[in-house]
Amino acid sequence: MTTRKYPISLALALAAAGSFAGCWNGGPVQMFSCDDPCYGLDAHECDKPCTVCKGACVELPYLGFDDPILLWRGEGASAPECPAETPELVFDGYGGFADAHSCPTCRCAQPACELPPALRGGASATCDGTTPMSFDAPDGWSGACAPIASGELGSLVIPAPTVSPCAPTIDPGGPPAELPAPFSVRARGCAGSADAHACADPSKMCVASPAQRPEGFAICIRYLRQGEPKCPEHYPELQALYTGFDDTRSCSPCGCDPPEDSACSAIVSVYEDGGCRRLLGAGTVTLAGQKCVAGPDLELGSMTAEWVTNEPGTCAPTGGVAAGEVTLEGATYFCCQSDEVVAIP
Structure with missing residues (x-):
């Protein structure tokens, strides 16, 4: 971009010719070779007339919130890499924690009468x-x-016959033997450059973002204070996430009492x-x-x-009792833009 000052007569001639557009700043006119600079703005707002936002123009941060970033949320144990436009990893965490865990349902295989x-x-x-x-x-x-x-x-x-002990098994229709991960959601926050003056609307700022955001990414603002926030109008979706957890969950092993009624x-x-x-x-x-x-x-x-x-009789199963818990660490709240389309009457 090239910025030049011209006498007012020449400026008016150029403006009449339609080759340039500009904004008044007292005295001479500042002419710029970009299309529609500062369109719709007052002269005092025309500080970067030819800057183009290469990301997304979003509302300025609200009081108590950090600058907007890209936040990915998805199911599974892994998260994607940050996009090239937002390479800085600023958050890595988890969500979707269950209040309690389920243990396998213990069963006992049938015992057997055995010959000497x-x-x-x-x-x-x-x-x-x-x-x-x-x-x-x-x-x-x-x-x-x-x-x-x-x-x-x-x-x-x-010798007398004997009864074999019962082998413990688990109900195949119940929870698995191995406890699943305590979380169902992974999250990753990615940031890039931000510019408060690169958008035509002075109430917005330019944040780095791919032209086509990958699936699962949304523009969000992180709450910087303690407690749960009330999300502002332009970022209505609250996301409660955590930076880590301490998992002490366990299930007592399955076993079988001695056979009875043999x-x-x-x-x-x-x-x-x-x-x-x-x-x-x-x-x-x-x-x-x-x-x-x-x-x-x-x-x-x-x-x-x-x-x-x-x-041979039957055996009573033992075990499959849940113990321990998941202690969440580093509670972090984000308010995110909504992708919901609202019809205008």
Whole structure:
């Protein structure tokens, strides 16, 4: 931009020719080579007649508020980079905090009646031998014919069945096992150059802003005093944000009480041969205790088992209790322009 002073006669001639426009400042006319300088302004307001706002002309800051900036708000854990026109990061924070957190709903898998994993034999005919020998069943034995081999025994102990513990699980339709982030909104404030005299309207100032603001960005003013403000007319939307938080939330781990109302009983049979054909003896065992099969001269070749009662019961779940809280830090209030379009009657 070039500013020159011309005699009034020349100025009037140029003005009549339509090549220039200007504003009066007592005596000579100041002529400028820009289009429509200071259009609609009084002479005393014509201090930067050819300046063009390369951002956005917005209302001057209100008492108690900082200069306007671009504020982005969006869902998720990350925020975009500041636009090139407003490269200075002046706020980074969070919003959308929940008042309380939910924990998973604990459940318990079904327990199971389990057959004895092994038989014990000894030389004593009364099952009170001090050095018993163990005859293991196959892993995961279901009661089918299983070969075993032993020398001569005086007696055989068939152990009682057992009930497996319940495995804790969580309700798939409830809250997840891992606590989500305590916030649902991320926010970022970005600033650039500002000029109080670059707008044609003296009640407005020029702030840096992209020609097309990216989605999620709005022009906002930050409240500089304590407490929650009442937003002014031109920035009606209040945004309560925080610079940080202390998260002490937790959920007690899921567990299961021992099984209750269990009823497990089975007939265990032993055979002389390895194919479960020549029955040597059998005994019914329950959760109440083991069974003794007395000799003499027992010699085992195989064994089978069959459930008489298979009712393992149920387990009561424990855990899933919420504790702790989120303590918010650095409360910050912004008042933002609204994108709402209001119809004019």
